[in-house]
Amino acid sequence: MRAADRETAIRAAALRIFRRKGYDAASMQEIADAVGLNKGSLYYYISSKQELLVRLFEGRAEQVLGEMDTAASRPGTPRERLRAIVRVYVLGVLRNLDAVHVYVREEHSFPRTALQQVRRTHQAMRDHFERVIVDGMRQGDFVERDSKLATLALLGTCTWVHRWYRPGGRLTETAVADDFAERAVRMLCA
Amino acid sequence: MRAADRETAIRAAALRIFRRKGYDAASMQEIADAVGLNKGSLYYYISSKQELLVRLFEGRAEQVLGEMDTAASRPGTPRERLRAIVRVYVLGVLRNLDAVHVYVREEHSFPRTALQQVRRTHQAMRDHFERVIVDGMRQGDFVERDSKLATLALLGTCTWVHRWYRPGGRLTETAVADDFAERAVRMLCA
Numbered sequence: 251m252r253a254a255d256r257e258t259a260i261r262a263a264a265l266r267i268f269r270r271k272g273y274d275a276a277s278m279q280e281i282a283d284a285v286g287l288n289k290g291s292l293y294y295y296i297s298s299k300q301e302l303l304v305r306l307f308e309g310r311a312e313q314v315l316g317e318m319d320t321a322a323s324r325p326g327t328p329r330e331r332l333r334a335i336v337r338v339y340v341l342g343v344l345r346n347l348d349a350v351h352v353y354v355r356e357e358h359s360f361p362r363t364a365l366q367q368v369r370r371t372h373q374a375m376r377d378h379f380e381r382v383i384v385d386g387m388r389q390g391d392f393v394e395r396d397s398k399l400a401t402l403a404l405l406g407t408c409t410w411v412h413r414w415y416r417p418g419g420r421l422t423e424t425a426v427a428d429d430f431a432e433r434a435v436r437m438l439c440a
Numbered sequence: 441m442r443a444a445d446r447e448t449a450i451r452a453a454a455l456r457i458f459r460r461k462g463y464d465a466a467s468m469q470e471i472a473d474a475v476g477l478n479k480g481s482l483y484y485y486i487s488s489k490q491e492l493l494v495r496l497f498e499g500r501a502e503q504v505l506g507e508m509d510t511a512a513s514r515p516g517t518p519r520e521r522l523r524a525i526v527r528v529y530v531l532g533v534l535r536n537l538d539a540v541h542v543y544v545r546e547e548h549s550f551p552r553t554a555l556q557q558v559r560r561t562h563q564a565m566r567d568h569f570e571r572v573i574v575d576g577m578r579q580g581d582f583v584e585r586d587s588k589l590a591t592l593a594l595l596g597t598c599t600w601v602h603r604w605y606r607p608g609g610r611l612t613e614t615a616v617a618d619d620f621a622e623r624a625v626r627m628l629c630a
Contacts, residue, residue, distance in 0.1 A: 272548055274464030355545045358462055396619065399611070403623055406600025407593045414592050421589070429586065433593055437627040 257295055259285045264302050269348045273356045304364040310349055311371040314342030318378045328386030333431040335378050340408050340427040350412040379404055392438040404434050447485055449475045454492050459538045463546045494554040500539055501561040504532030508568045518576030523621040525568050530617040533601050540602040569594055582628040594624050
């Protein structure tokens with residue numbers, strides 16, 4: 251196995267094990283066993299369990315944020331832009347189910363610098379929601395009165411998806427994302 | 441200190457410590473220190489860390505469910521009953537912020553029987569939401585088409601409150617509960 255493939259395999263195994271047992275209960279030995287390495291060799295790829303935790307999230311939120319940037323910059327009414335942003339965000343959660351689960355649970359285990367970085371990205375996502383809500387309030391598209399509370403309510407609905415969505419169940423990822431986009435508009439319009 | 445007071449103090453300390461560090465990282469020694477007992481004496485009150493985890497939640501969800509039962513059984517239109525249920529549920533989350541936080545994070549650490557019990561209670565809460573949504577769809581109060589998805593969307597909004605609400609901030613518990621009750625109705629009405 252090439253080093254890059256090995257690293258991918260290590261991250262996938264760690265994510266699976268953190269998801270199942272929690273970060274504190276998971277051991278480097280288990281992760282090594284899962285990828286067929288001995289513990290010493292595992293440390294060739296990764297310096298600590300905490301570094302592994304941080305690495306699991308690298309690029310994920312940034313990618314979703316990039317897609318939100320694109321969606322938000324397209325021309326359209328606030329309703330259309332809100333739909334587009336919600337859709338991208340919900341799909342982002344659905345395509346990273348295990349990672350979102352582990353992040354929500356293990357936020358307190360992150361080292362300070364990594365946590366600040368992730369929180370900046372999350373803040374930028376929240377800003378996208380809030381900006382389009384404020385635009386819609388100004389232009390009279392939304393009857394909403396509290397843009398901050400509306401943002402938190404929407405983010406709650408959209409993020410909580412990671413707790414109940416089961417891949418291969420009744421609804422496809424796209425069906426959930428489309429439904430939640432309409433639902434978001436309704437919540438702000440009355 | 442009387443035994444009952446001591447037990448209350450132990451639970452409060454455990455909740456605080458589990459909230460801050462996570463269940464796996466918390467030690468019985470720390471909990472003993474926090475209430476001024478030695479570790480041996482702590483085991484007079486509680487047989488294990490896992491028992492302590494389970495005890496932290498005893499009665500909490502059941503009380504909120506009881507209030508939801510009452511709210512749901514009052515006469516009123518589906519809109520009125522939905523408002524009442526959402527209000528009770530959100531206040532339940534807000535009055536148990538640390539416990540909800542620890543539950544969401546540590547669900548996987550619960551012993552099987554305790555988990556089944558908690559999940560039954562949560563299912564009964566979900567049933568309240570779904571029943572009133574179905575009633576409102578039948579009576580034409582709600583334009584909603586998917587009562588299951590609507591229930592999950594609402595529960596997400598209402599449960600996520602535990603991640604962002606800061607006691608003593610801009611909004612009182614009652615203000616958030618009232619706002620979310622209106623917001624729920626809007627989401628289903630269009």
